[in-house]
Amino acid sequence: xxxxxxxxxxxxxxxxxxxxxxxxxxxxxxxxxxxxxxxxxxxxxxxxxxxxxxxxxxxxxxxxxxxxxxxxxxxxxxxxxxxxxxxxxxxxxxxxxxxxxxxxxxxxxxxxxxxxxxxxxxxxxxxxxxxxxxxxxxxxxxxxxxxxxxxxxxxxxxxxxxxxxxxxxxxxxxxxxxxxxxxxxxxx
Amino acid sequence: xxxxxxxxxxxxxxxxxxxxxxxxxxxxxxxxxxxxxxxxxxxxxxxxxxxxxxxxxxxxxxxxxxxxxxxxxxxxxxxxxxxxxxxxxxxxxxxxxxxxxxxxxxxxxxxxxxxxxxxxxxxxxxxxxxxxxxxxxxxxxxxxxxxxxxxxxxxxxxxxxxxxxxxxxxxxxxxxxxxxxxxxxxxx
DNA sequence: GTAGTCATGTAAGACGTTACATGATTCT
DNA sequence: AGAATCATGTAACGTCTTACATGACTAC
Numbered sequence: 348x349x350x351x352x353x354x355x356x357x358x359x360x361x362x363x364x365x366x367x368x369x370x371x372x373x374x375x376x377x378x379x380x381x382x383x384x385x386x387x388x389x390x391x392x393x394x395x396x397x398x399x400x401x402x403x404x405x406x407x408x409x410x411x412x413x414x415x416x417x418x419x420x421x422x423x424x425x426x427x428x429x430x431x432x433x434x435x436x437x438x439x440x441x442x443x444x445x446x447x448x449x450x451x452x453x454x455x456x457x458x459x460x461x462x463x464x465x466x467x468x469x470x471x472x473x474x475x476x477x478x479x480x481x482x483x484x485x486x487x488x489x490x491x492x493x494x495x496x497x498x499x500x501x502x503x504x505x506x507x508x509x510x511x512x513x514x515x516x517x518x519x520x521x522x523x524x525x526x527x528x529x530x531x532x533x534x535x
Numbered sequence: 536x537x538x539x540x541x542x543x544x545x546x547x548x549x550x551x552x553x554x555x556x557x558x559x560x561x562x563x564x565x566x567x568x569x570x571x572x573x574x575x576x577x578x579x580x581x582x583x584x585x586x587x588x589x590x591x592x593x594x595x596x597x598x599x600x601x602x603x604x605x606x607x608x609x610x611x612x613x614x615x616x617x618x619x620x621x622x623x624x625x626x627x628x629x630x631x632x633x634x635x636x637x638x639x640x641x642x643x644x645x646x647x648x649x650x651x652x653x654x655x656x657x658x659x660x661x662x663x664x665x666x667x668x669x670x671x672x673x674x675x676x677x678x679x680x681x682x683x684x685x686x687x688x689x690x691x692x693x694x695x696x697x698x699x700x701x702x703x704x705x706x707x708x709x710x711x712x713x714x715x716x717x718x719x720x721x722x723x
Numbered sequence: 724g725t726a727g728t729c730a731t732g733t734a735a736g737a738c739g740t741t742a743c744a745t746g747a748t749t750c751t
Numbered sequence: 752a753g754a755a756t757c758a759t760g761t762a763a764c765g766t767c768t769t770a771c772a773t774g775a776c777t778a779c
Contacts, residue, residue, distance in 0.1 A: 348766065349620040349630055357638035378676060380769050390733055410774060411731040423640075430634055430641050436660055437629035443622040444536055444565050448688050449544035451680040453618050456644040465622040472624055481742050492639040500636050503702050505629060514691050520697050536738065554758050569740050576760055598747060599759040 351390055354376050355426040356417065358400060361488060362417035365391050376476060376504050401426055462519050467476060469512040476505035539578055541566050541608065543614040544554050546588060549676060550605035553579050564664060564692050579604060587613055611700040664693035 350372075351494045357368055365388050373382035394400045402414040418426070443465060452479035480501035483491070483494060538560075546554055553576050560566045560575065568574070583589045583626070590602040592660060638646045648661035668689035671682060 349628075352637075353633055356633070356640075359637065359640060364730075365732090369730095371603055377593075377629070377636060378759085379626070379628070383769070383770090385732070385766075386767065392732090394659070394766095409730090410620035411729090413730065426637065426642060430638060431645065431649070434631040434634065434649055434656065436656060436696075437631065437699065438567070438626055439625055439627050439692070440567070441536075441565070441691070443625065444688050444691055445537055445541055445544070446567060446618055446620070446622065448612065448684055449540075449547065450618060451678065451684060452547060452615060457619065458541070460621055468622065468624060489650075490639065490712070494638060496636055499706055500632050503632055504627070506698050506702055507695060508624075509693050511625065511691075514687075514694050518687055538739085553757075553760090557758095568738095571741070572739075573741090573760070574739065580760090597744080597758090599757090601758065 350384070350386060350389075351394070351451050352381060352426065352429050354387065354390055354394065355398045355399065355422055355429075356415060358416055358418045359423065359426055360493060362415050364413055365411065371535060377477065394422065398422075411481075444522075459519065459522050462515055462522070465518070466515045469508050473505055473512065475502055476508060490519055538568060538572070538574060539582065540614065542575065542578055542619050543587065543610055543617070546604055546606045547575065547611065547614055548681060552603055552604050556604075564667065565688050580651055582610065586610075612720075647707065647710050650703055650710070654700060654703045654707070657696050657703065660701065661693050661696045664689055664696060668693060 353372060353535050357363070357371060368391075369384060372378045372380055373386065382511055386533040391402075395402060395416075398419055400416045401419055402416045404412045405415050406413055420520060446461070447458075450461075453461075480498050483501055484496060486497070487495065494528065541560060543657055545551070551681050556579075557572060557575050560568055561570060567695065574615040581589065583604075586607055588604045589607055590593045590604045594601055594602050634649070635646075638649075641649075663678075671689055674682060674685070677685065698709060
């Protein structure tokens with residue numbers, strides 16, 4: 348349940364509503380959960396029952412009640428505690444890699460076609476992340492330290508997409524030189 | 536449900552039991568689901584009810600019955616169909632990146648410590664993947680084409696871990712030069 | 724007037740994980 | 752004798768996704 352920690356972290360940056368959190372999380376490639384992630388609301392309710400967050404209703408009388416959440420000291424403690432946790436390796440669920448793994452079933456030429464489509468999609472993703480990285484510089488409601496972290500994190504994603512693109516180019520080049528079945532001999 | 540396609544792919548390579556699939560999947564960094572992934576059995580039962588796989592009992596009378604599964608033509612069709620699906624971007628659930636994103640809450644020095652621990656873990660993962668890549672060369676029950684794909688896929692993972700390690704080194708270096716709060720100024 | 728955004732929430736499902744249960748065989 | 756591995760399966764759980772429901776306000 349990383350969404351719990353993501354919420355704690357965002358609320359530490361500034362108190363905000365569930366809707367604000369939802370927008371931030373869905374537009375962030377790093378906090379990449381569903382764009383319509385209503386788990387946020389249930390998690391907020393749970394966090395409140397555990398005393399990690401408190402909420403005030405701004406503009407009373409409105410519908411639905413606009414609840415602004417903020418961290419309690421207990422919530423801050425949990426966040427700090429999690430931040431000190433030993434880091435874990437990234438989980439890379441690369442569905443394409445599984446497709447690739449069984450691709451010798453495909454007719455010749457089809458793999459090349461798919462690799463090209465993948466390369467195109469990666470290029471777009473890299474452009475998007477670099478735009479995000481640039482945009483994070485102009486976020487006014489963050490401290491310089493927070494902006495630095497955000498920019499470095501966005502760069503991390505762009506780096507990985509670039510790495511993937513390089514890998515595709517390498518494989519694609521190999522496919523041009525020789526068909527799949529003879530690829531291995533070069534390595535031996 | 537990528538485990539479904541992974542099973543179809545593995546059964547295409549060779550008929551085998553659920554236990555065999557489980558070992559292969561749990562030891563593969565690419566097909567990285569739980570090491571004790573009993574979802575495989577339920578998926579096999581489902582695939583059978585849909586006519587994608589068939590099973591024979593080898594060594595009848597044993598307990599539990601050793602069921603060897605193989606693909607039907609319908610299963611092969613589904614696999615081929617999925618292989619031609621337009622490729623999707625990798626889902627990188629990098630929990631560490633979320634930790635990093637909120638790390639300005641941490642006392643100075645603690646972030647550097649965590650980055651170092653992360654770098655160490657990445658180095659180990661890279662060594663492991665390169666060992667896996669080497670090992671895939673000597674798998675006897677695969678065709679040369681399949682071995683080539685497997686080796687390239689293993690290399691893909693090693694590439695990503697290396698990319699992550701480079702990123703950590705970059706960040707770490709920046710931390711030495713200047714504290715977090717002044718990091719951004721260099722970029723502006 | 725209808726589409727979109729603001730704003731909160733419930734409920735059902737998909738997917739993956741963990742724990743448990745059973746019992747045979749093989750290794751130490 | 753006890754532990755590990757072989758081998759299959761069920762059940763509960765945790766996490767994330769999708770769909771639905773409500774209703775106000777704003778923009779075209």
